[in-house]
Amino acid sequence: NAGVTQTPKFQVLKTGQSMTLQCAQDMNHNSMYWYRQDPGMGLRLIYYSASEGTTDKGEVPNGYNVSRLNKREFSLRLESAAPSQTSVYFCASQGAGYTEAFFGQGTRLTVV
Amino acid sequence: EDKVVQSPLSLVVHEGDTVTLNCSYEVTNFRSLLWYKQEKKAPTFLFMLTSSGIEKKSGRLSSILDKKELFSILNITATQTGDSAVYLCAGPKGDSNYQLIWGAGTKLIIKP
Numbered sequence: 001n002a003g004v005t006q007t008p009k010f011q012v013l014k015t016g017q018s019m020t021l022q023c024a025q026d027m028n029h030n031s032m033y034w035y036r037q038d039p040g041m042g043l044r045l046i047y048y049s050a051s052e053g054t055t056d057k058g059e060v061p062n063g064y065n066v067s068r069l070n071k072r073e074f075s076l077r078l079e080s081a082a083p084s085q086t087s088v089y090f091c092a093s094q095g096a097g098y099t100e101a102f103f104g105q106g107t108r109l110t111v112v
Numbered sequence: 113e114d115k116v117v118q119s120p121l122s123l124v125v126h127e128g129d130t131v132t133l134n135c136s137y138e139v140t141n142f143r144s145l146l147w148y149k150q151e152k153k154a155p156t157f158l159f160m161l162t163s164s165g166i167e168k169k170s171g172r173l174s175s176i177l178d179k180k181e182l183f184s185i186l187n188i189t190a191t192q193t194g195d196s197a198v199y200l201c202a203g204p205k206g207d208s209n210y211q212l213i214w215g216a217g218t219k220l221i222i223k224p
Contacts, residue, residue, distance in 0.1 A: 048211065
């Protein structure tokens with residue numbers, strides 16, 4: 001029972017470097033999400049994908065791009081990392097409506 | 113602007129105590145409110161509330177919603193050290209079918 005698998009778990013980048021965070025779910029969910037979590041600020045939505053082939057901006061999309069590769073996979077790309085992007089990133093997937101969302105184990109990203 | 117506010121931000125109690133965590137929300141077009149528990153890593157789903165006055169219960173945890181006062185509480189009775197976590201509250205944003213607005217969370221510490 002893998003659920004939502006997110007890689008990598010940890011990453012250190014230098015300012016200006018790029019990287020892609022990978023996420024895959026095996027629950028046949030239509031909706032997938034990328035959040036960032038910063039101390040004292042709760043979860044903030046970066047991008048989401050309501051279904052395969054669609055993506056939409058969330059609350060804090062600047063500096064990020066996403067790809068919904070297929071129904072299972074939703075990746076998040078940082079083209080030119082900045083220290084302000086130091087955060088913990090979570091991928092999530094959800095079935096129809098506001099049912100339970102399942103989260104990946106998170107990626108702790110540090111940009112120096 | 114839609115927002116979800118949780119209180120207190122942190123709480124330290126002793127094992128066996130009962131705690132009440134609060135979530136107030138201001139969202140247009142209320143549809144539901146969700147509670148999650150976050151231990152070291154990924155948030156895990158606790159409850160979804162849609163109707164006022166109906167308590168949802170799972171073991172020692174229970175939650176109730178007051179739609180008139182735009183308020184929800186999460187109660188934990190006979191607390192155990194394993195209840196130590198951050199408890200998150202969230203509600204759908206505006207008319208979106210996909211975006212959630214998250215509170216900053218309540219960090220609960222249970223001392224033996």
